[in-house]
Amino acid sequence: MAIQQDATAGDRREGLKDTVVRTTSAAGAGIGQLASGLSTALPALLLLLWLALTAVASLVGVGLLMAPAVLRALHALAGRERQRLGRWGPDVLAPEPPPTQLRLALLDPTARRELRWLVRHATLGFFLGFLGVLLPISAARDSLFPLYWKLMPKDTTATSVGLGNAHSWPDALAVAMLGVGWIAIILGLTPGMARLQARPGRRLLAAGPDTDLSLRIAELTATRAAALDAHATELRRIERSLHDGTQNRIVSVTVLLGAARRMVARDPAGADELLERAQSAAEQALAELRTVARGILPPVLADRGLAGALAGLAANCAVPCRIDVEVPERCAASVEATAYFIVAEALTNIAKHSGAEHATVTARSRGGRLHLCVEDDGRGGADEDGGSGLTGIRRRIAAHDGNLSLASPPGGPTTLKVDLPCGS
Known part of the structure; x- marks a missing residue:
C-alpha cells in the first residue's frame, strides 16, 4: 500500500x-x-x-x-x-x-x-x-x-x-x-x-480560398513529380552501383572459387592463391554493399542523430569544416535523411569545385522547421545547371515542400540555405 x-x-x-x-x-x-x-x-x-x-x-x-x-x-x-x-x-x-x-x-x-x-x-x-x-x-x-x-x-x-x-x-x-x-x-x-x-x-495575408486551392494543387503536382523523379534517380543509382560494382565482384569470387576447386588436387599452392584472391574480392564486394546501404539510409542517423551524422560528414570532408547544430528534438526520419544527403552533397561540391579553405554547416530547429545553411569561402559561381548536384538537392527538398536558396556570386562566398518541415 x-x-x-x-x-x-x-x-x-x-x-x-x-x-x-x-x-x-x-x-x-x-x-x-x-x-x-x-x-x-x-x-x-x-x-x-x-x-x-x-x-x-x-x-x-x-x-x-x-x-x-x-x-x-x-x-x-x-x-x-x-x-x-x-x-x-x-x-x-x-x-x-x-x-x-x-x-x-x-x-x-x-x-x-x-x-x-x-x-x-x-x-x-x-x-x-x-x-x-x-x-x-x-x-x-x-x-x-x-x-x-x-x-x-x-x-x-x-x-x-x-x-x-x-x-x-x-x-x-x-x-x-x-x-x-x-x-x-x-x-x-x-x-x-x-x-x-x-x-x-x-x-x-494568406491566399484566398480559390487561389489557395489552385496554387496548392499546382505546387503538390510539381513536388510529386519532383519526388518521383528523385526516387527514380536514386533507384537507378543503386542499381548501377550494384550492377557495375558488387555484382562484378561476386561473379569474380564465383569464378575464382570454381578455379580453386579444380586446382586443389593437382596444385594446392595455386588453389590457395586463388582462394586468397577470392577472399579479397568478397571483402571488396562486402565493402561496396555497405556503401550502397549507407547511401539508402545512413545508420549513423539512427545511432547518433542528425548532429552526430553531420559531425561525421564534417570530419571526413577534405575542406576544414565547422559544425553548429541546435536541433533539440528529432525530426522525421525522412527529413533527417534528406538533410544528411543535402549536406553530404554540398560538402562534396565544396571539396571538388569551390577551392575553399573553410566551410561551415549550421542546422537550427525553429517553429517546426529545420533550417540548414552551408557556407564556404571559395571562388563562388555555383550553377544549378552545371552538373554540380544542385538539381538533385532541389528535388529532394521539393519532395518535402521545402525551400532552397543559393547565393554564389563570382569570387564567393557561396551560401546554400535550406528550409524543411520537421515532421514531414
Whole structure:
C-alpha cells in the first residue's frame, strides 16, 4: 500500500513538473513571438502614418505620385510578416503579387486585405508586441526589487507602474509580490496574446480560398513529380552501383572459387592463391554493399542523430569544416535523411569545385522547421545547371515542400540555405 502511494505521489510530481515545463515553454515562446511581431508592427505603424499623409496629399494631387511607393512598401512588409509567421507556425501561403497602381490596387482583393491587416497590426499588433517586451522587464524589475531597493535614492518610485515608494522591508516585499503578479500574467496570458497578434496576418495575408486551392494543387503536382523523379534517380543509382560494382565482384569470387576447386588436387599452392584472391574480392564486394546501404539510409542517423551524422560528414570532408547544430528534438526520419544527403552533397561540391579553405554547416530547429545553411569561402559561381548536384538537392527538398536558396556570386562566398518541415 505504501509503495502504491509513493508511486502515485511520484506520478503527481512528474505531472506537475511536466505542466510547469509546458507552461514556461509556452510563455517563453509567446514572449518571443510578441517581440518578433513588434519588429513588423513598428514599421506597420510608420507605414500607416505615411499612408495617411499620402491620402491627405492626394486631395491636392501630390499624393497620387507617392501611392505606388506606399503600395510597394505595403506588399514588402506583408511578405515579411508572412515569413515571420512561418517561423512561428504553419506557413502562410502568399497570393499572387498585387498591383502597385492605385486604381488597380483599390479593386484588388489582396491589396485590400493587406490594407486591413496593416491597420490592425499597426494598432493592436503594436500594442500587444509592446506589452510582450514590457511585461518581462517589469516582472524582472519588481520581483528583484528587494535586492536593490536600499541603493535607490530616497522617494524614488518603487514599482514599474510608477506608483508608490518603498521605505521599509514590507514595502519592498510588496513590490516583489507585484513582480510575482507580472510573472503570473506572463505565464497565463502571453500565449493567447501571441495568437491574437498573429490572427490578422494568418487570416488576411494568406491566399484566398480559390487561389489557395489552385496554387496548392499546382505546387503538390510539381513536388510529386519532383519526388518521383528523385526516387527514380536514386533507384537507378543503386542499381548501377550494384550492377557495375558488387555484382562484378561476386561473379569474380564465383569464378575464382570454381578455379580453386579444380586446382586443389593437382596444385594446392595455386588453389590457395586463388582462394586468397577470392577472399579479397568478397571483402571488396562486402565493402561496396555497405556503401550502397549507407547511401539508402545512413545508420549513423539512427545511432547518433542528425548532429552526430553531420559531425561525421564534417570530419571526413577534405575542406576544414565547422559544425553548429541546435536541433533539440528529432525530426522525421525522412527529413533527417534528406538533410544528411543535402549536406553530404554540398560538402562534396565544396571539396571538388569551390577551392575553399573553410566551410561551415549550421542546422537550427525553429517553429517546426529545420533550417540548414552551408557556407564556404571559395571562388563562388555555383550553377544549378552545371552538373554540380544542385538539381538533385532541389528535388529532394521539393519532395518535402521545402525551400532552397543559393547565393554564389563570382569570387564567393557561396551560401546554400535550406528550409524543411520537421515532421514531414
